[in-house]
Amino acid sequence: MRRFLDLNDFTRAEVLDLLALARRLEHKPEPRALAGRILGLLFFNPSLRTLASFQVGMKRMGGDSIVIQPGQGTWQLETRSGVAMTQTAAEHVREAIPVLASYCDALGIRAFADGRDLASDLAETQFAAMAEVCEKPLVNLESAMNHPCQALADWKTLDELNVPEHGKFVLSWAYHPRALPLAVPAAVVHMAAMRGMHVTVLRPEGFELPAPLMARAHAAAAGSGGSVRETSERAEALQGAHVIYAKEWGSTRHYGQADRDALLRAQLTSWCVRDDWFAGAAQACSLMHCLPVRRNVAVSDEVLDGPRSVVTRQAYNRLPAQMAVLHRMMCTGTGL
């Protein structure tokens, strides 16, 4: 495997195979599998789980990593093509990426959405500019519209919870003071559809997922016996749910317009997941969230501290899921 950029680049069987490898590495560690291998981690945005779990994952298999954070001890990097670099960025990714790749055995890159132009973000303009000049294996640590590591870990969590393959999966919008990127909702809707689930996207008007993202999810559902739909009717959406996956994201109607987004979301503070959201859900319904989560803003203390919350399990599963990806990318079997 040379690249792990999008779950959609893999067949369902290939994903199941990765998940099997994740479980194997969890239960039968391979402390020398990546001996001598070095992963370069390039973070254009903050991170807790990704930053920690990728470093730990490499070390748990005998490899190691370096972390580069533009703007934090490293220059700002330019991603746009053809510009005269007269502003803050002192270096272009067309130099920085090949250089880092020449030092390392693989790279991981995190670059959030620019958040100004929806079409540009849907096209993954920034990430693609970097992927294009990277000749080493590459992992997407979260791009404008994708977070395949989160999706893979979440699939593992669903399996561990014995959530029915064709169960009901509700991705619910949740309140946040600011517009957040669409990467996780995009990746999670697609993942749940690919797993075979009946997916409902529950969101207020103005926060519809962009059509290309829904189309991807529909296509994935078609191949797995699942389904995908969107609604703003909360009670009906939550009825019989096996999973409520809460996530904050920005208005797509007012994408890139902070003022209009703010006006719209100011009326939506009631979209904080509370115990009563689970009234009509399946008895074993779990609360998922990719973290970080603002307590009592997006999800209440009672839910996060209660038995339905599996958020720390999800976060833990980042580790074995990513170890499977790294193992598949860099393990040559020689153990060096």
Next chain:
Amino acid sequence: MRRFLDLNDFTRAEVLDLLALARRLEHKPEPRALAGRILGLLFFNPSLRTLASFQVGMKRMGGDSIVIQPGQGTWQLETRSGVAMTQTAAEHVREAIPVLASYCDALGIRAFADGRDLASDLAETQFAAMAEVCEKPLVNLESAMNHPCQALADWKTLDELNVPEHGKFVLSWAYHPRALPLAVPAAVVHMAAMRGMHVTVLRPEGFELPAPLMARAHAAAAGSGGSVRETSERAEALQGAHVIYAKEWGSTRHYGQADRDALLRAQLTSWCVRDDWFAGAAQACSLMHCLPVRRNVAVSDEVLDGPRSVVTRQAYNRLPAQMAVLHRMMCTGTGL
């Protein structure tokens, strides 16, 4: 050993045992003792010695570590319970700590005093909120009112200097432009008392150590044949001292009141340790300081560059002292 949060949690014999292990690891390295072990280091505040020595300590024993610094490439973390997280902090320690703990074999946490409410800081409100949700072994890298790693290293330094067990130990307040936390004075007074020393806390009026901290030190002295007292009379305090331990801290009379603290300390710039402070001290009297120290503000060049200063020796001893702690926590003897 599951936790190293406070020297007061251990008997004198247990501390002596840790110090013996520190000396053993120094003279007879165990480069594979912690092979495969990973320490997560979470710094809410800046660090030089702690940051460097914990990373090096793990590597010297074949283990490794990761560093997480909220606000520097990682989100700000909330520690208060029950609040609606509408401000800067994007994540709560109730999620972040269990997640990091799930990746690592042990955690270390640094979280300085909030500096607003003395009672809250004495209760270690912030640190306790994190320790409560950490299920892995945990090290205190400096909390509101404690710094057990510094205390353990300083005890080792006192032993190496052959400072008499019941010698005279003077903790002297020193000038600093701002109010600094009480963690080191609290830990050091307690450590010296626990070692059996006759401790004098020399400080200007308004900078008395809080009663609970003095009570802890008194109790420790009672068990070791030492004693503890406070004074503002410098000449008398320094008479016959075997050690002068300089440290800057904030006014306790005006705790959390920066303006009133500033007025008080503005008159105290003469509290810079100079050669003449040692006039009446014991001939071999040493100058200790935990670092960082502002030269010619808290301690003069002549003292720091002179033969009495053991400050870099103290800092070096952080390494073997902490290696003993980590070894006791994580070494299973199997060498993996």
Next chain:
Amino acid sequence: MRRFLDLNDFTRAEVLDLLALARRLEHKPEPRALAGRILGLLFFNPSLRTLASFQVGMKRMGGDSIVIQPGQGTWQLETRSGVAMTQTAAEHVREAIPVLASYCDALGIRAFADGRDLASDLAETQFAAMAEVCEKPLVNLESAMNHPCQALADWKTLDELNVPEHGKFVLSWAYHPRALPLAVPAAVVHMAAMRGMHVTVLRPEGFELPAPLMARAHAAAAGSGGSVRETSERAEALQGAHVIYAKEWGSTRHYGQADRDALLRAQLTSWCVRDDWFAGAAQACSLMHCLPVRRNVAVSDEVLDGPRSVVTRQAYNRLPAQMAVLHRMMCTGTGL
């Protein structure tokens, strides 16, 4: 080898020997050569290549490193002697350096020019203050007027390109919105002269290299059969060039005077290396640059994306060149 601070501290034969070791390590890795060794990396300024390649270099030989960045999770450090530290810096390098050295097997330090007083920067006042108190092996990661790791890597690149030993090497000033340090031009002119090349420094009036730097380069050329001269005539300078090495630097006529430097450089935006610069050059003339480079400001896209550019090769060569330095410093041959 105890110190790698300046290529001028070594004979030509010693440099050639280091380059041979670099090639050997590249083609015949020694993954345990530095097992158990720890390098402390202290960065007072941002870095991408140095930060990444030193960490990777240690790991590729079985060793490891720690990174300390004053002002980024660590206190600001004072370098001046004898001052009362009442300002931002909380710690002096007279404490910090010996402490870090006591934890590690070697240190690397990056400290850019102060940029105010030319004589002080030429005397390497800051770096010397740190080198003086470091008792462990020490590497210069770029100081006020030197960057020996870049110079060594560039020499390796010239060899790989089969640039004639006595070929024509043009160091050309290039435009940048701000005044940048003289470290790379100083190191590169000296390196090229030491290699035996006929060096032309092409720069606008007001950007002459300081006399002491030119004198060093002349002395090196005298020993190697090369030569060094300066000019502001571009066409003549570039005629027959085997290498054009572009670099931005500040006005030496107005050193430390940002306003006057800005006025002078505002007229020099045409100093962006474009394809037509190579019109009269040798057919195989390469474009070198140490990076980071501002595209279409200092060097155009057409050149950087064209076949003449070897900038990523130069950056890659930092890794084997520095591995040779580290190997020479820390490999005892026991493999621990």
